[in-house]
Amino acid sequence: MNAFVAILRRDLRLAMRQGADSVMVVAFFIVTTTLFPFGVGPEVNILARIASGVIWVAALLAAMLSLERVFQTDYEDGTLELLTLSPAPLELLVLGKVCAHWLTTGLPLIMAAPIMAVMLNMDQNGFATLMIAMLIGTPALSLIGAIGAALILGARRGGVLVSLLVLPLYIPVLIFGAGAVEAALLGISAQAQLQIMGAILLLSLAAAPFATAHAIRQAVE
Amino acid sequence: MTVFTGSDLTCLRGERLVFGNLAFSASTGDAVMLRGRNGAGKSSLLRLMAGLTSPRRGNIRWQEHDIADDRIAHRARLQYLGHQDAIKPVLSVRDNLRLWAELRGVSDIDGEIDQALRALDIHHLAHTAGRYLSSGQKRRTALSRILLGSSDLWLLDEPTVGLDRESCAELARLIASFRAKGGIVIYSTHIDLDVTSPTILDLDQFAIPMMEWLADQDDADETDTGDNHPFDIDQGKQTGATI
Numbered sequence: 001m002n003a004f005v006a007i008l009r010r011d012l013r014l015a016m017r018q019g020a021d022s023v024m025v026v027a028f029f030i031v032t033t034t035l036f037p038f039g040v041g042p043e044v045n046i047l048a049r050i051a052s053g054v055i056w057v058a059a060l061l062a063a064m065l066s067l068e069r070v071f072q073t074d075y076e077d078g079t080l081e082l083l084t085l086s087p088a089p090l091e092l093l094v095l096g097k098v099c100a101h102w103l104t105t106g107l108p109l110i111m112a113a114p115i116m117a118v119m120l121n122m123d124q125n126g127f128a129t130l131m132i133a134m135l136i137g138t139p140a141l142s143l144i145g146a147i148g149a150a151l152i153l154g155a156r157r158g159g160v161l162v163s164l165l166v167l168p169l170y171i172p173v174l175i176f177g178a179g180a181v182e183a184a185l186l187g188i189s190a191q192a193q194l195q196i197m198g199a200i201l202l203l204s205l206a207a208a209p210f211a212t213a214h215a216i217r218q219a220v221e
Numbered sequence: 222m223t224v225f226t227g228s229d230l231t232c233l234r235g236e237r238l239v240f241g242n243l244a245f246s247a248s249t250g251d252a253v254m255l256r257g258r259n260g261a262g263k264s265s266l267l268r269l270m271a272g273l274t275s276p277r278r279g280n281i282r283w284q285e286h287d288i289a290d291d292r293i294a295h296r297a298r299l300q301y302l303g304h305q306d307a308i309k310p311v312l313s314v315r316d317n318l319r320l321w322a323e324l325r326g327v328s329d330i331d332g333e334i335d336q337a338l339r340a341l342d343i344h345h346l347a348h349t350a351g352r353y354l355s356s357g358q359k360r361r362t363a364l365s366r367i368l369l370g371s372s373d374l375w376l377l378d379e380p381t382v383g384l385d386r387e388s389c390a391e392l393a394r395l396i397a398s399f400r401a402k403g404g405i406v407i408y409s410t411h412i413d414l415d416v417t418s419p420t421i422l423d424l425d426q427f428a429i430p431m432m433e434w435l436a437d438q439d440d441a442d443e444t445d446t447g448d449n450h451p452f453d454i455d456q457g458k459q460t461g462a463t464i
Binding site for chain 2 (some may be wrong): 002003005006007010013014017018077078079081082083084085086087088089093220221
């Protein structure tokens with residue numbers, strides 16, 4: 001457990017010193033969401049109708065944007081090699097890094113989401129469900145994304161590759177995340193969708209650290 | 222007492238046979254110096270010893286136990302210094318070292334870091350960010366990392382790269398005191414490091430042409446005796462033989 005805290009603290013300290021990364025993710029999220037009213041037109045009803053989907057897609061893309069650097073810099077400067085040689089289990093270290101990734105990208109996205117929802121004229125009945133769905137969904141995005149981030153280590157043009165690997169795996173989160181908000185907007189319970197998202201989160205929590213650790217061992221070999 | 226041994230080691234990198242039928246052994250307090258031309262497999266051997274890669278054939282044992290059986294225990298006893306210094310440019314020297322001390326479960330983290338920094342004579346740089354360090358200072362920071370926590374085995378891959386003469390002497394002293402405590406040091410270097418009576422392992426002796434190794438492999442498969450023919454050094458120097 002100490003190892004988990006140690007790596008989490010170091011990654012947070014790194015993120016704090018080079019804060020631009022976190023800000024960039026949120027800025028990307030805001031800019032992408034803002035593009036839709038320009039493209040679709042300022043028709044208020046249409047925007048309200050597509051709001052939940054737009055916010056989820058933008059959040060997915062923003063989360064993906066930051067994946068490449070999760071392991072890349074550690075891989076390049078030799079840190080990852082030393083982490084695999086540390087007496088702490090690599091799976092635990094991976095979990096610590098994923099946790100740091102979520103705190104620096106997922107959490108800011110959740111904070112920014114209601115503001116974007118207001119901008120797209122989403123009905124305020126959906127706000128709470130949107131936040132809850134993102135709270136469950138974004139950790140799953142970080143966990144699934146970590147597998148992709150570890151698989152692309154050592155590859156050229158890793159950023160493009162990681163999106164091809166990871167985006168298809170993000171689809172379930174997108175479907176149920178947007179679905180939960182839709183349900184809330186219609187005034188029916190979103191419990192079913194949220195429970196399925198919880199299941200996705202638990203599944204990725206159980207599987208992703210092992211898959212990621214395995215991919216890292218392959219990469220440093 | 223012989224503690225760390227390897228026998229019949231064969232290392233393949235990609236499709237290239239780096240070395241074959243290599244054996245080594247080290248007792249407590251030993252220093253083993255790896256020698257060989259570029260590409261002879263010094264780094265590959267150190268990575269095998271660390272457990273980062275697995276040998277194509279053969280095994281590495283610590284007190285008669287194969288290191289592949291308990292990798293966590295092996296990692297807890299070893300300190301590895303690779304080509305890269307693993308220093309984060311935005312973190313101070315102290316913060317860089319803190320992670321490694323924490324991962325090894327050191328109890329008095331600040332005390333040990335201070336001690337390690339003094340041993341490498343970089344204590345005045347403790348609060349300097351990694352990006353302002355010279356390459357020699359980075360190397361010394363990386364070296365101070367291996368002093369954190371307790372270990373029984375140092376695997377040093379070209380530890381002297383970037384170090385000035387005084388730092389090399391410092392390193393030699395650290396190696397001597399580690400050996401005095403019963404530690405085993407295995408290192409590769411191109412310059413003379415003042416280490417008393419190291420065992421020299423010349424990797425050029427273990428370079429085999431691929432064809433010969435494959436034939437040997439077939440023999441071993443057929444008879445299943447596992448013993449290897451005494452190796453002819455002259456043949457080892459012929460290169461260019463591939464499948």
